[in-house]
Amino acid sequence: MDEYDFSGEWIGYYTLYYENNISKDYAFKINMQLQDGVLKGTCVDDESIIVFDEPATIDGFIEDNFISFIKKYPYAWAMDENGKPLKFKDVASYEIHYAGNFENGIFSGYWELSIEEANENGEISNIDSQGTWQMRKV
Numbered sequence: 001m002d003e004y005d006f007s008g009e010w011i012g013y014y015t016l017y018y019e020n021n022i023s024k025d026y027a028f029k030i031n032m033q034l035q036d037g038v039l040k041g042t043c044v045d046d047e048s049i050i051v052f053d054e055p056a057t058i059d060g061f062i063e064d065n066f067i068s069f070i071k072k073y074p075y076a077w078a079m080d081e082n083g084k085p086l087k088f089k090d091v092a093s094y095e096i097h098y099a100g101n102f103e104n105g106i107f108s109g110y111w112e113l114s115i116e117e118a119n120e121n122g123e124i125s126n127i128d129s130q131g132t133w134q135m136r137k138v
Helices: none
Strands: 008-017 023-035 038-045 056-063 066-072 076-079 085-088 095-103 106-118 124-137
Touching: 008 106, 023 056, 023 124, 038 066, 056 095, 095 124
Parallel strands: none
Antiparallel strands: 008 023, 008 124, 023 038, 038 056, 056 066, 066 095, 076 085, 095 106, 106 124
């Protein structure tokens, strides 16, 4: 495929893994443009659509059959223990790193997220999440 073929609308899902071997898939739609190997676009996913009125952004690159991009939401957010979204409009979005390969019309790979948090005593801890993803052109 050439750059023109990679530009356009893609649909797929990412899998989020929880404790006790529980996982959940979330559908997403990416509209991306590729020019000179540079990837830019937007992403809407089923997990965050109840939080934001605008899509997340994606920025990255495609080289040969390898893709790498960072997804950023308009601002930071999380879910509380009851599954309700918490919005932190004054805090920049965390970066979710995606990487994968293109084969047989499908991109697939891994994503990861690492967040540093400080508790009330100022102690820093890391929260790491990771999972898999795949998408195909519409």
